Amino acid sequence: MKKGRIKEIISRLEEYSGSRTSKRKKINLLDLLIATKLSQNTTDKTSYIAFKNLKNKFRNWDEVSSASLPEIRSEIKVCGLADKKSADIRNMLREMKENYGKLSLEHLRKYDDDKVYEELLQYKGIGTKTVSCVLAFGMDRPVFPVDTHVHRILNRLGIVDTKAPDDTFAKTKILIPDDKKIAFHTNLIKFGRSVCKAPKPLCSECVIFDLCGFKDKKYYCEFNAGKVKKNDFIILENL
Numbered sequence: 011m012k013k014g015r016i017k018e019i020i021s022r023l024e025e026y027s028g029s030r031t032s033k034r035k036k037i038n039l040l041d042l043l044i045a046t047k048l049s050q051n052t053t054d055k056t057s058y059i060a061f062k063n064l065k066n067k068f069r070n071w072d073e074v075s076s077a078s079l080p081e082i083r084s085e086i087k088v089c090g091l092a093d094k095k096s097a098d099i100r101n102m103l104r105e106m107k108e109n110y111g112k113l114s115l116e117h118l119r120k121y122d123d124d125k126v127y128e129e130l131l132q133y134k135g136i137g138t139k140t141v142s143c144v145l146a147f148g149m150d151r152p153v154f155p156v157d158t159h160v161h162r163i164l165n166r167l168g169i170v171d172t173k174a175p176d177d178t179f180a181k182t183k184i185l186i187p188d189d190k191k192i193a194f195h196t197n198l199i200k201f202g203r204s205v206c207k208a209p210k211p212l213c214s215e216c217v218i219f220d221l222c223g224f225k226d227k228k229y230y231c232e233f234n235a236g237k238v239k240k241n242d243f244i245i246l247e248n249l
């Protein structure tokens with residue numbers, strides 16, 4: 011796909027979904043990592059409630075690291091996979107305490123991107139997308155996190171032709187301009203929830219219809235015309 015088309019898609023989705031800048035207030039990196047972990051396989055709204063519950067119940071992450079699993083679980087059960095997430099979060103906090111002597115990730119700000127990936131990927135339950143979110147939303151690095159929405163839409167558009175989000179992540183490193191990476195990621199997620207949905211995209215309502223290479227787009231124009239329901243809450247924009 012030509013760079014001009016990508017630029018036009020980025021610009022129209024900025025208009026449609028509203029995120030334009032990557033600059034944001036400084037966020038505590040461990041808060042960000044745990045919020046992103048909670049948001050795996052669930053909605054941003056429920057993971058935000060789970061994150062707030064944890065912050066209200068425990069004074070700090072040290073208290074979470076020494077809490078019982080049922081105590082942690084009951085605060086985050088709203089966001090699903092609570093058994094796994096409780097165990098992963100508590101184990102991760104305990105390992106970090108051992109590795110760094112305290113529960114803080116602020117030292118990562120001194121590292122380059124590769125070193126941050128290497129450091130955080132050692133923890134169970136933390137994948138490339140989660141680390142990319144820490145880099146993008148916590149450190150304002152020009153990184154383009156790829157989740158299932160982003161992967162699906164970029165393949166439908168024909169910007170990439172890949173099988174898995176990690177392949178899309180590798181391909182898009184040079185395709186998306188650095189100063190647009192974070193806002194484009196956010197706009198694609200909002201767009202993927204409301205219009206370019208997983209089972210039935212609402213192609214008749216699409217602001218980038220003419221730029222899309224999806225072969226079934228005319229077929230999908232017949233479904234659910236006019237039924238766009240916006241869902242613009244992004245947890246990482248609200249910490």
Ligand code: SF4
Pocket residue numbers: 163166167205206207211212213216217218219222223224227230
């Ligand atoms: S035309 Fe359809 S498939 Fe293509 S981006 Fe728009 S909603 Fe998605």
